[in-house]
Amino acid sequence: MKILYSIQATGNGHISRAMELLPYLKEHGQVDIFLSGDNSSLRLDTPVKYRSKGWSLYYNCTGGLNYWKMMKRYEPLRLKQEIRELPVEKYDLVINDFDYITSAACARKRVRSVNFGHQASFLSPNTPRPESRSQAGEWVLRNYAKASQYIGLHFRQYDEFIFTPVIKKEILEANPVERDHITVYLPSWCEPQLMKVFREFKDVPFHLFSWQTLQPRQEGHLTFLPVDKKLFNESLIQCNGLITGGGFETPAEALHLGKKIIAIPIRNQYEQQCNAAALKELGVTMLKTVGSDFGIHLYDWLNNAKPVRMDYGSSIPEALEYLFDHAELNEREELVGDWREK
Numbered sequence: 001m002k003i004l005y006s007i008q009a010t011g012n013g014h015i016s017r018a019m020e021l022l023p024y025l026k027e028h029g030q031v032d033i034f035l036s037g038d039n040s041s042l043r044l045d046t047p048v049k050y051r052s053k054g055w056s057l058y059y060n061c062t063g064g065l066n067y068w069k070m071m072k073r074y075e076p077l078r079l080k081q082e083i084r085e086l087p088v089e090k091y092d093l094v095i096n097d098f099d100y101i102t103s104a105a106c107a108r109k110r111v112r113s114v115n116f117g118h119q120a121s122f123l124s125p126n127t128p129r130p131e132s133r134s135q136a137g138e139w140v141l142r143n144y145a146k147a148s149q150y151i152g153l154h155f156r157q158y159d160e161f162i163f164t165p166v167i168k169k170e171i172l173e174a175n176p177v178e179r180d181h182i183t184v185y186l187p188s189w190c191e192p193q194l195m196k197v198f199r200e201f202k203d204v205p206f207h208l209f210s211w212q213t214l215q216p217r218q219e220g221h222l223t224f225l226p227v228d229k230k231l232f233n234e235s236l237i238q239c240n241g242l243i244t245g246g247g248f249e250t251p252a253e254a255l256h257l258g259k260k261i262i263a264i265p266i267r268n269q270y271e272q273q274c275n276a277a278a279l280k281e282l283g284v285t286m287l288k289t290v291g292s293d294f295g296i297h298l299y300d301w302l303n304n305a306k307p308v309r310m311d312y313g314s315s316i317p318e319a320l321e322y323l324f325d326h327a328e329l330n331e332r333e334e335l336v337g338d339w340r341e342k
Helices: 013-028 067-072 076-085 100-109 119-123 135-143 191-198 229-238 249-257 270-282 294-304 315-326 332-341
Strands: 002-010 030-039 050-052 093-097 114-117 149-153 182-185 206-210 217-219 222-226 241-244 261-263
Touching: 002 013, 002 100, 013 030, 013 093, 013 249, 013 315, 030 100, 076 100, 093 100, 114 119, 114 315, 119 135, 119 149, 119 270, 135 270, 149 315, 182 229, 191 206, 191 222, 206 229, 222 229, 229 249, 241 249, 249 261, 249 270, 261 270, 261 294
Parallel strands: 002 030, 002 093, 030 050, 093 114, 114 149, 182 206, 182 241, 206 222, 241 261
Antiparallel strands: 217 222
């Protein structure tokens, strides 16, 4: 079987998940990778056959989206060319982790595909949403990476096609302990802004992970660390708690380890607002922003918050068994013929 696995490279979650899934996918056939996007700090530790700048999200260093940079990087003519040239028709199975180019290429060439990942879970009305829904946000989640089939991942199994998160092997096999430090991963914040927020809490040691940090360094109670898989795993496994955005993979790992969490979703990023609503339902502390009262929330969380523990150990085999049991494979010669006649 020939499998095309398309991975969105905005942020680190999609790549982190792909590195865990790839060994299992390779048991079913030859897997070629299409990596789309250029805003990730993690490297994909496998050969990439097709690569694109895609259309990524960018941040403004203070917890919000940088719309100007996003529009500046938007190149419609390049995207149209890549949609035409991506050879999705050559594959028996196309797995798409929220990439627009692959979705559009499959639609153009009438090739079936499976949207497999966190965003696919939002096709279910049972998946938690914030109190104030965004019509634009809902439209993006449903239409940005359309597919023939959907297999979602979320914090709970909200529907029959939704499975629990894919967790890194190092986290699954870890024996968590509680040191004094708090692990901080806020990818939409820059190093100077992180320092400004956390330097005043001198009685609390923080591990601050930043894409701007190239080498580990200590500044009093603040330890700045690069976004590195090994360093982050060690910090998370040993931390007293996690402060992070409203992403998916990082909170899921902390839930599996039984770490208490503060989630601060990226402003105006609707998917993160939805994730924050789901985390709040689980009992996780959620803040809308880092305001003047952040210290009050921080110390209340440190002294009173209870960790939430979830068991995500069986996610990969269950999700992939469902995928390969339900996937409709492409009849490549017939589909290619239809496309060329169009």
